[in-house]
Amino acid sequence: MRRQGAVLAVLFFFMVYLVVPGQIMAAAVEEKILIYDEAKLLTPEEFDELNTMANEYGAKRETDIIIITSKNGENVDVQDMTEAFYDEHAPGYDKSHGNAVILTMDMRNRDVYLAGFYKAEQYLDNGRIDKIRGKITSDLSSGDYKQAFEKYIKTSYKYMGFKPGVNPDNILFNIWFQLGGALAIGGIVVGMMVYRSGGRVTVNRQTYEDASNSGILDRQDQYIRTTVTKHKIEKSSGSSSSGGGGGVTGGGHSHSGSRGKF
Numbered sequence: 092m093r094r095q096g097a098v099l100a101v102l103f104f105f106m107v108y109l110v111v112p113g114q115i116m117a118a119a120v121e122e123k124i125l126i127y128d129e130a131k132l133l134t135p136e137e138f139d140e141l142n143t144m145a146n147e148y149g150a151k152r153e154t155d156i157i158i159i160t161s162k163n164g165e166n167v168d169v170q171d172m173t174e175a176f177y178d179e180h181a182p183g184y185d186k187s188h189g190n191a192v193i194l195t196m197d198m199r200n201r202d203v204y205l206a207g208f209y210k211a212e213q214y215l216d217n218g219r220i221d222k223i224r225g226k227i228t229s230d231l232s233s234g235d236y237k238q239a240f241e242k243y244i245k246t247s248y249k250y251m252g253f254k255p256g257v258n259p260d261n262i263l264f265n266i267w268f269q270l271g272g273a274l275a276i277g278g279i280v281v282g283m284m285v286y287r288s289g290g291r292v293t294v295n296r297q298t299y300e301d302a303s304n305s306g307i308l309d310r311q312d313q314y315i316r317t318t319v320t321k322h323k324i325e326k327s328s329g330s331s332s333s334g335g336g337g338g339v340t341g342g343g344h345s346h347s348g349s350r351g352k353f
Contacts, residue, residue, distance in 0.1 A: 122146045123155065127176075130160035130198045132236045141240050148248040154190040154211050155182045156244050160236075163199040170350060172197065173206050174340035183209075188344060192220075192247050194240070196231070196353075203231060205243075206337065207347040214251040217336050219259065221349040223247060231353035 125145040126138055133141065141158070149156040159176060167175075173195040183189020190210035196203050205224050207215035215223070223246045230239035253259040337348035 125149065125155060125157050126240075127157070127159045130162050130196065132160050132196075132198075133240075137237045141237065141244070144241065144244050148244050149184065152190075152210075152214075152248055152251040153184045154192060154247075154251065155184050156247055157182055157191060157193045158240055158243070159193065159195040161195070161197055161199075163197045166199060167197075169195055169197040169200070169202040169204040170206075170338065170348065173204050173348075174338070174344075174346075177206070177208060177344060177346070178340050178342035188342070194243050201352050202350065203228070203353050204348060204350040208344055211247075211251070212337065212345060212347045213255055214253075215247060216255065216347050217349060219250050220347050222260065223250065224349045224351055228351060228353050 122142060123146055124142065126133070126142045128138060145156045145158070159173070161172060163169075163172070173193050176195070177188070177191065177193065181187035182191045182193075184191075189208075191208045192211040192215055193206050193208075194203070195206075203224065205215075205220045207213075207220055223243060226246055227239040227242050230236070230242065250259045337346045339345045
């Protein structure tokens with residue numbers, strides 16, 4: 092019994108030796124820095140929360156989701172700033188200059204630019220990335236930066252879950268719409284079953300109608316007038332810039348893009 096107990100103890104410690112180092116190594120892996128808040132728009136707590144969120148959501152799409160805020164002391168164009176960052180920092184989920192989506196805020200000129208590289212360029216094309224910018228602009232304008240950055244991270248993640256060429260905001264993809272549609276169809280089916288279970292009604296208009304003596308006694312149509320109303324269609328006079336499209340960095344990396352004011 093003692094010998095058997097000793098053997099079990101050795102096996103137990105051997106298993107612990109094999110398992111624990113792996114767990115320690117996994118715990119020791121640090122998060123990437125994906126938030127570059129030079130303009131100091133976030134509190135330390137907000138920074139940590141958003142950086143963790145960007146790491147978690149980005150890993151699921153194998154894409155670095157990056158945020159840059161700058162006071163832009165040298166007054167560099169916001170698109171040039173974004174492209175220079177990609178060339179110099181070489182972000183990417185699993186390799187340098189890899190999959191990445193970048194949101195850059197120029198606080199000096201109140202400009203914002205979004206760009207998608209490699210996989211993100213395909214899944215976050217100019218149209219989709221323009222939609223993302225549209226969803227966060229009002230929050231940026233009101234100074235609710237944390238909420239805007241959360242929307243950016245979550246919407247980028249969501250949109251990359253749809254094949255290119257598909258409208259990710261189509262109501263058919265909305266879970267509540269799908270649930271409502273299923274309930275409506277179920278209600279119609281159940282209603283038809285209940286209706287049929289009561290037997291069919293065989294009495295109708297013809298049961299009591301004397302066809303030989305029935306007929307139309309009189310018919311009269313009277314034209315009164317026709318009214319036409321005209322309305323002037325006003326053209327939009329919005330002044331906010333949008334779009335902009337993508338481009339190619341100085342290092343030769345192509346990307347999608349969208350820019351605007353906030």
